[in-house]
Amino acid sequence: MTEQQQQQEEEQSAKPYVKSVCVYCGSSFGTDKSIIKAAEKLGELFYKLNWRLVYGGGTTGLMGTIAYAAMGNTIDGNSLGNVLGVIPEALVIKERNSNSTSDDANTDIVEKINSDVQNGKHNGYTPLSEKYGKTVIVKSMHLRKELMAKESDCFVAMPGGYGTLEEIMECITWSQLGIHDKPIVLFNYKGFYDPLLDFIKKSIELGFISAKNGEIIKVASTADEVIELINNYKIPLNSRFNLKWGQQ
Template identity: 55%
Template sequence: MTEIKSQKAVCVYCGSSFGNDPKFSDEARKLGQLLYSMRWKLVYGGGTTGLMGEIARATMGPDVDGFVHGIIPNALVARERTEDSEAPEAAETAGKASVSSFNDEIRKSVENHKGSTPLSHEYGTTTIVPDMHTRKRMMATESDAFVAMPGGYGTLEEVMECITWSQLGIHQKPVVLFNTDGFFDGLLRFIQHAIESGFISEKNGRIVQVATTAEEVIDKIQQYQVPDGRFNLNWSDEHEGN
């Protein structure tokens, strides 16, 4: 039997919380459904809560046969434990209830989110790594494109690093901001201000592509052209072992 493989791998950075607007979850779900229908692989931060959980579950599809690889540091993993005397069926039920309760608490308020997340096979394959640096490098090397959805400090840091890597010539992969309901308008104003102030060239400003729908995200990835003007540096050491 021939093994079915994904056609393309897309790294999506997004929040492990849901945010205050249902549109964020809706658009994460739509993008995941598109990835599933195209048989593309999702590479993401490994969470099962918030937007991370929404897009991962949608990409796995209704038959749980999609391509999803979550990469998460050990410190962010919440391990659900049950008593040894419990029957397997009871343990499984307890685990699902715990995950559901955890998601409900995060949905109520970001203040309830303590950073850790339970794991579940419903969200694809998970690789647990020792630290954030390993996580980011693995996510980058495994992916053919990068997409940022709404999120917090971590999401911003990750996508800005990918943009910088492109400017430095470390990679030539598409970088797309999925600007749901204007979430990234402030960041886009900053980029334009930096261009006008002489800190980013007009050409490097085109490293960042912007989409407002899930369909447009896919189109931006497929039509991406590497902009001129990026730094022409030798990063051979950066790729050793990759």
């Protein structure tokens, strides 16, 4: 090993480990405005901890809120956070003035689309902005989920709709099958996920889910508790399938 290589290794080992947290949440804001504040608080905690946010890309709804906060915009306005958005090309609309050195030219279209989302008129497209982190555009929803999972050390679900539920349930199933052993946390803000937790409880009672596998999911009610549960997560032992998944 050369002296230069040794120095590079020492510099790399001196850098603090950065957790990558995948957050699934709605591309809409919902009707309870306090949920927006909860998303903002979680994003700010990621920024302060120097954790990377991995999310579904774009600038709308809770997704845009947590990404904007995780970049540090709501704290110091410097956009120095660590955020990776992954979005299928079919959902992308680019509306940036190439002559502008800031994202000010993007503001009107972001506000318009956010307004459409709020009023149920959104056509599915979302703008991109550097204030929301780095964005990777992929070909399909399947590739989006695959990349998000590979880039993440843990998974969190905030309130959302069909997509959010499908994504977090897939992560839970993958854990049960032994594909990964990463922490999974439901951010059960104001009891949003109580019906899902009742379903899981009923499935355990009827023998469709083992009691141990019910412990795959940890439940938080605040942003601070999300961080605590990620840091102290322990995978249930002697319950998950010990299958061989090759390169999975």
